[in-house]
Amino acid sequence: MPVTLSMIRVAVQQCGLSGKALCVHSSLRSFGHIEGGARTLLEGLLAEGCTVMAPSFSLRTFSAPPPDSAYPARNGWSEEELSLPPTSQIYRPDTTAIDLDMGALPAVMVRERRRVRGWHPLNSFVAIGPLAEQLIAPQKPLAVYAPFKELCGLDGAILLMGVRLTSMTFLHYAEQQAGRTLFRRWANDEHGKPQMVEIGSCSTGFEAFAPLLAPFRTTCTVGESLWQVFPARATLEVASEAIRRNPSITACADPTCVRCRDAIPGGPMLDAQKSGESTG
Structure with missing residues (x-):
């Protein structure tokens, strides 16, 4: 049976999400078949008074190499990122460029x-709904997760539609709140000059948070899609405290993962870079 707009609305009501600000991560395939595709999903949420926010990352279009070989130590660099060619691409919030794997x-x-889209060239968020401007306006290149702070203040929630905790970008905000410095990358500013921006780390190990978040998780099934709902404030409190107690909780299963290797001890060493010390 195909999923319809009315089924989406009923699910929102059953989960107690009507009128709320939501950060949504979704897999359209998880529904089986949904009439009208992603637009039906969006309109069903909006029809219930929700403000819908989602990551709209664009690293593949706007990533640039750092100026003057400014490579901070412990910054989770991949070989691909270390060899990025110069680019003339300039991000503006009115762009429709988005990485294909965003969904x-x-x-x-x-x-x-x-829609309202954040001023972050690599890890922007996009939102539609009555609270969109309030959620998105604070996002800046060095305030990548400001929308999540707003989401907590609005008593919002994270909604996973057919995806696992490994898709929950919000847990990177918990890493930051636990005391980690976010990784730095570069993209051109509005004048075409490279600027430093914040991005998150590896999320492949985030399923380790499942037992800790289970007490306040609510679920429902829409078509073939399992929806998981997590209140933002409670998720932040529990996840950030878990990271403080056990920094390795975020580690993925790949022993060669440079992002996990560098994030767990605290992230990039920016003070060393500023003081002129070697950054390796």
């Missing part, structure tokens, strides 16, 4: 005239 819902959202 169908964010791809639809960035093409909507009514």
